Amino acid sequence: MYARIFGLAAVAACLAMPVLAAVDLNDAAGSYTVNPASSSIRFSIGKVGGGGLDGAFGRFKGSIRIDNSDVGRSQVNFTIYPESVGTGQGRIDAFLRSDAVFDAANSPEIQFRSTSVTRTSDTTALVSGRLTARGKTFAEKFTAELGGLKGGTIKFHVTGKVLRSRYGMDVGTPIYSNIVDFDMTLTGKKG
Template sequence: MKIKTLLATSLLAGTALFAGNYNVDPTHSSADFSVKHAMISTVKGNFATFSGNFVYDEATKTLKSLNGTIQAATIDTGIKDRDDHLRSADLFDVAKYPTITFVLDEIKGDKAYGKLTMKGVTKPVVLAFENGGAATDPYGNKRVGLGLTGKINRTDFGISWNKALETGGVIVGEEVKIDVALEGILQK
């Protein structure tokens, strides 16, 4: 019995040796979104400044943890007036709520379960998860690629400003599509 316990402990310890801490490389990552405008077209944007870290077990090819922070004031849709309005108290209220955060709870198959916090409201979300795997770059750095995509309802997070259209409907859709591509660098 002791030999089995020792063997199991050794295997678990060996697996832990392959798990590494990775910092998100913002030059090879993106935090993008899209939302319907006037119910007829789609506006796309991104957040320019974000950071994060995760633990990835290369032996089992599994993500163990993930934490990310977006600087809400860096929202960019390519139109200054619209971006200023998005930063205002009507929508993201970046003066009061400067960050958006995501904390992973668990991965089950191709789904990532976690908690998203925007405008001071934390809600559970389920996102599609893509494990891009690991590679070593030409400079000897170990890298891992991950993807998270999905949809949220912005009003669930208190981002509810809108205007009615004469033709029916509203100016800004409630459903927001999220597309996050992360590349992390192993910390030595």
């Protein structure tokens, strides 16, 4: 489940670059550092019969470089710290951090590194890359939509779906979905 969450976060970061490039590359070109204080990485996992699990990651970092001459050469790098997972339920948070899911003690980081960025409209892009969680790496894709660009600050809304079983986090299936839905708001500061 959490691997999907991390994958979505990474994808969100990647999508943010293409969206910016699609709107105005001359204004958006450059390097940005993701500001965790004004960003969020949320996830949800469905459950048979309704309900499910919603949560977020409190600690993450990322960088976005937008190439104004070739959007495809833009880059997104993202790291999520799984020990920062929060659902509002202490017992579930501890379970998610355990070796049954994130194994945060032995795998303290989930990383996403973009491999390509493809503009899909004037304000959206598809960010493809490699997501690594629990020592396993797979190709993942996220959609990013430019939410704003003002005064050296850029904002993206990133969404995506990740199969948690690929990363050895399939505990609870099929009662809990194998699909983790990511919904991220990423704000980056130029510099």
